[in-house]
Amino acid sequence: MLNNKTIAVVIPCYNEGTQISMVIDSMPDFVDRIIVIDDVSKDNTVDVVLEYLKKDNSSPLKLTSNLKKTISPTIYNQADIEVHQKNVEEVKKFTPIEILNQNPDQEKIILIKHKKNGGVGAAVATGYKWCKDHDIDCSVVMNGDGQMDPNELNSICTPVVEEDIDYVKGNRLIHKSAWVIIPRIRFFGNSILSILTKIVSGYWGISDTQSGYTAMSNNAINSIPLYDIYKRYGMPNDVLVKLNIAFCTIREVKIKPVYGVGEQSKLSVIKVTFPILFLLIRCFFKRLKIKYLYRSFxxxxxxxxxxxxxxxxxxxxxxxxxxxxxxxxxxxxxxxxxxxxxxxxxxxxxxxxxxxxxxxxxxxxxx
Structure with a gap:
């Protein structure tokens, strides 16, 4: 825990059998839950994580899903009952899953396996849903390829747990090594997408919109439709738009770019460029309609x-x-x-x- 707030790390995985051990082993002690979501990997990712579950995987903090609780109706809590019922029913809208833990309430590592491939956005949404259902105060996303330094996890979480910021993004572009470490084509593409996402999302102060190293507050995670998060590589852009519509606060913190740790890129620039552009256009008009017409003209x-x-x-x-x-x-x-x-x-x-x-x-x- 940090500042008496629960911390969970969501790790979306697809064919990360060679990298996932490094990510789990380097996780700081203050992390209360490590939620690994396997998106139907074709390698041994699940087997590697299952080996961790066979070891002493107990946690001193017991977490029970709030979906199991019942609310006694009164004349004042009808809204609470409706929200709870919605949370129970929305499970059907997520990618079907199987939890492979024997005792998930008391185990630190939670292994969730998708029954069908949904994409990185779907995996993150599944992890967020688990955090939402267990009232996690700060939900962090770290990729399973080892490109995010766990030593920076504290700086990512601190604004959420100490200052009540709703969403924190790591910014690689402002680090002094960015121009040297990040491949030129990625740096250029990231910069272009960040400019477009500023206009689309309304968060004009951000500059590394594609960074996946993020932390989300309990307030934010309950303010956006998690099941509707874009399922592929445009997920960070879509989440920003949803957060802006919900009037969530945001901050960027400096993180170092990490490459050459054994990761293999699964990103096809040609395949994702046009879908992300169409997503941005759709999200822009959606934000205008919902935020500046329906909610507050x-x-x-x-x-x-x-x-x-x-x-x-x-x-x-x-x-x-x-x-x-x-x-x-x-x-x-x-x-x-x-x-x-x-x-x-x-x-x-x-x-x-x-x-x-x-x-x-x-x-x-x-x-």
């Missing part, structure tokens, strides 16, 4: 939409201007050119004003 909702509508209409004039420009026998209509310039300036101004309002409104969430 804000003028930036109108300004963003005015800029999009103007941009769409302006494509008509741009098309005709280009046609006339490349046709030597035609003359560009002056009125089309004037309208195009006017719409371009108006749309750009609307977009910038909306973005400025978005930055101002979300400053309070970056702490």
């Amino acid at each position: 804000h003028p930036l909702f109108l300004l963003y939409w005015v800029s999009f509508i103007i941009g769409t209409v302006n494509m008509y004039f741009l098309y005709h201007l280009l046609i006339n420009f490349f046709n030597p026998n035609s003359k560009t209509p002056t009125d089309y050119l004037i309208i195009f310039i006017f719409l371009t300036i108006s749309g750009f101004q609307s977009f910038l004003f909306a973005m400025w309002m978005d930055i101002q409104d979300n400053e309070r969430l970056s702490q």
Whole structure:
């Protein structure tokens, strides 16, 4: 425990048989539960973790799922009963699992096996669900490939357990070794995705959006629909949008980039690029609709939409201007050119004003 708060580490795994021992062995003593989620690995990942379960795996802290408790109804707690029932029923919306522990209430390492492959996001969601059901105060995500230094776990958890920050992300890009250690293509791709995710999520102060080394508070984990987390590599971006819609506070802490510890990248840039771009577009409009229309109307909702509508209409004039420009026998209509310039300036101004309002409104969430 840290500051009398329970700490659990969620480790999503897919074919990490060579790395998972290193991750488990290096876990700090203050960690109360290590939750390994195997996403139908084809190697010996499960067998390696099962060997740990055969050893003395007991924990002095007993944790029982709150799904087992019953709430006696009164005239004042109907809302609590509804929330509890929702938590029980939402289990069906997650990837089907099997818990391989004999006594999960008192064992430190919890081994959960997906019955079908769901992706890294689905594995993290399963781990978060376990933490939510057991009232964990601080839920950390560490990959099973050993690319996250357990010695930095304390600095990741501290803002959550001592300052009530809802979500903490490790930032590799601000570390002095980032430009040397991180492969150039990853550094560039991460930077581009981070810029786009700033606009999409509303968290304008973050710079390493793709970092998977994170800590989430109990408040945050109960504020977002865990079963709806994006199941593949766009999961960090999707989680940020969901947290922003829920008005959760966020902070980044400096961590070192770790490469060359025996990990094998399973990321295919070509396969994930377009799905993540489509995800970002969908998430952006979802955030505008839910946060700035349904929950608390804000003028930036109108300004963003005015800029999009103007941009769409302006494509008509741009098309005709280009046609006339490349046709030597035609003359560009002056009125089309004037309208195009006017719409371009108006749309750009609307977009910038909306973005400025978005930055101002979300400053309070970056702490």
